[in-house]
Amino acid sequence: MAKQPLIIVVDDDPQVLRAVSRDLKKQYRKEYRIISTDSANEALDSLLDLKKKGDEVALFLSDQRMPEMPGVDYLEKAAEIFPGARRVLLTAYSDTDAAIKAINEVQLDYYLMKPWDPPEEKLYPVITDQLEEWKANNSATVGGLRLLGYQYSPKSHSVKDFLSGNLFPYKWLDVENDPAAAETMMLHGIDHKTLPAVIFEDGEVILGDDLSPIAKKLGLQPTAQSEMYDVAIIGAGPAGLAAGVYGGSEGLNTALIEKRAPGGQAGTSSRIENYLGFPNGLSGADLSRRAISQATRFGIDFLVPQAVDSIEFNSGYKCLTMADGTHLHTHAVIITTGVSYRMLESTGLQDFTGAGVYYGAATTEATSCKNKDVFVVGGGNSAGQGAVYLSNYAKHVHILLRRDNLHDTMSSYLIDQIDSIDNITVEPFREVVKATGDDRLQK
Numbered sequence: 001m002a003k004q005p006l007i008i009v010v011d012d013d014p015q016v017l018r019a020v021s022r023d024l025k026k027q028y029r030k031e032y033r034i035i036s037t038d039s040a041n042e043a044l045d046s047l048l049d050l051k052k053k054g055d056e057v058a059l060f061l062s063d064q065r066m067p068e069m070p071g072v073d074y075l076e077k078a079a080e081i082f083p084g085a086r087r088v089l090l091t092a093y094s095d096t097d098a099a100i101k102a103i104n105e106v107q108l109d110y111y112l113m114k115p116w117d118p119p120e121e122k123l124y125p126v127i128t129d130q131l132e133e134w135k136a137n138n139s140a141t142v143g144g145l146r147l148l149g150y151q152y153s154p155k156s157h158s159v160k161d162f163l164s165g166n167l168f169p170y171k172w173l174d175v176e177n178d179p180a181a182a183e184t185m186m187l188h189g190i191d192h193k194t195l196p197a198v199i200f201e202d203g204e205v206i207l208g209d210d211l212s213p214i215a216k217k218l219g220l221q222p223t224a225q226s227e228m229y230d231v232a233i234i235g236a237g238p239a240g241l242a243a244g245v246y247g248g249s250e251g252l253n254t255a256l257i258e259k260r261a262p263g264g265q266a267g268t269s270s271r272i273e274n275y276l277g278f279p280n281g282l283s284g285a286d287l288s289r290r291a292i293s294q295a296t297r298f299g300i301d302f303l304v305p306q307a308v309d310s311i312e313f314n315s316g317y318k319c320l321t322m323a324d325g326t327h328l329h330t331h332a333v334i335i336t337t338g339v340s341y342r343m344l345e346s347t348g349l350q351d352f353t354g355a356g357v358y359y360g361a362a363t364t365e366a367t368s369c370k371n372k373d374v375f376v377v378g379g380g381n382s383a384g385q386g387a388v389y390l391s392n393y394a395k396h397v398h399i400l401l402r403r404d405n406l407h408d409t410m411s412s413y414l415i416d417q418i419d420s421i422d423n424i425t426v427e428p429f430r431e432v433v434k435a436t437g438d439d440r441l442q443k
């Protein structure tokens with residue numbers, strides 16, 4: 001049986017520790033093992049052992065005021081050992097300033113105020129959100145879907161991008177580096193030439209990078225369910241998702257059509273800090289998950305993966321033709337197709353897209369950057385967010401800029417974060433002119 005991921009709680013007050021552990025066990029014990037201690041040092045000492053034993057920590061919950069060290073310092077140290085774990089601080093009203101500061105300085109995920117009664121209102125919604133977020137990002141430890149492939153394969157990257165964009169946690173097995181991959185391939189009789197391969201929980205295997213059968217098996221719905229819609233929204237980025245929520249909530253028969261995954265550009269963001277109502281920031285995946293569940297709760301049809309190829313105007317309605325040749329009829333159309341990435345045009349780069357060169361893939365490829373040097377090209381906000389996120393995994397992150405500094409192109413909160421992270425270097429006056437390699441980017 002797979003090991004249960006851990007929730008580790010630290011509070012020097014035994015009464016608070018008992019109460020919070022009891023509440024957490026009541027709600028989460030089926031899926032998680034809850035460990036509690038009154039000593040931050042003891043918790044830190046045990047983390048390396050847990051790591052060696054193959055345990056995974058999903059969430060750290062810590063008091064702020066503790067005699068051995070402040071909770072923020074403890075969480076920062078704990079994150080060095082389990083960088084993917086969510087970090088939540090338990091604070092008294094008087095510690096709010098420290099908590100807000102910590103959001104920026106140590107990328108705290110949330111701060112919870114004491115007391116948390118009733119837990120159904122004040123504790124569980126926050127912790128459940130954080131655990132959902134951990135599950136979505138932490139594909140390596142969650143059972144269920146497995147994806148086998150080559151790290152430097154555009155086909156594998158495309159399936160990874162599809163699964164993570166559509167918020168399906170999966171375990172990635174790199175056939176060149178993971179001994180478990182060879183074993184799994186043998187067990188399922190998978191040939192190297194047919195990779196990538198998705199293995200589902202029921203044992204079914206889908207080979208190759210055709211996303212339609214994978215989407216179908218996962219229960220996604222790419223085709224229209226109604227003869228006629230009141231409104232069809234093309235593109236499920238933040239604009240399309242918002243339109244979907246309002247269409248659905250007004251009782252309109254609404255179709256939201258998305259060619260890749262909900263969230264659009266925002267869905268690929270590692271951390272959005274300026275979205276109204278989320279003072280701690282939230283990841284793009286979190287935003288997408290919340291928005292798509294809000295829209296579907298109002299009964300809209302979400303068609304994904306599905307691209308609209310053309311729109312024809314007939315008397316009284318519009319007919320949309322989809323990439324797979326199917327049609328959808330609607331009275332009104334809202335186009336929210338946003339923008340797509342401008343690709344780097346330097347010599348050779350296009351040959352390595354998905355094989356060492358990635359666009360907006362910080363969250364999808366972060367774990368494969370472990371102990372490597374990563375070069376982020378550009379100095380905008382998405383580059384800054386990507387660099388901060390990747391610095392938790394990579395040996396070193398280099399931000400390459402054509403201009404001399406970040407101030408004209410990046411928000412100051414991100415510049416401050418970058419300045420405080422040792423393994424990020426900003427390299428001005430750099431331009432990528434050429435890329436070379438064999439089957440993958442090398443230089």
Ligand SMILES: Cc1cc2nc3c(=O)[nH]c(=O)nc-3n(C[C@H](O)[C@H](O)[C@H](O)COP(=O)(O)OP(=O)(O)OC[C@H]3O[C@@H](n4cnc5c(N)ncnc54)[C@H](O)[C@@H]3O)c2cc1C
Binds near residue numbers: 257382383
């Ligand atoms: C990495 C990153 C980080 C960012 N961080 C921030 C941030 O912190 N704060 C901030 O304010 N902004 C941020 N942005 C910018 C923000 O994400 C965008 O402004 C926002 O996503 C635009 O929303 P949109 O719905 O208009 O378009 P998009 O997000 O571009 O979405 C358009 C959607 O339409 C789909 N689509 C396109 N054509 C078709 C078609 N023919 N058929 C079906 N679907 C189609 C696309 O697949 C896409 O999902 C970030 C952007 C990136 C890339």
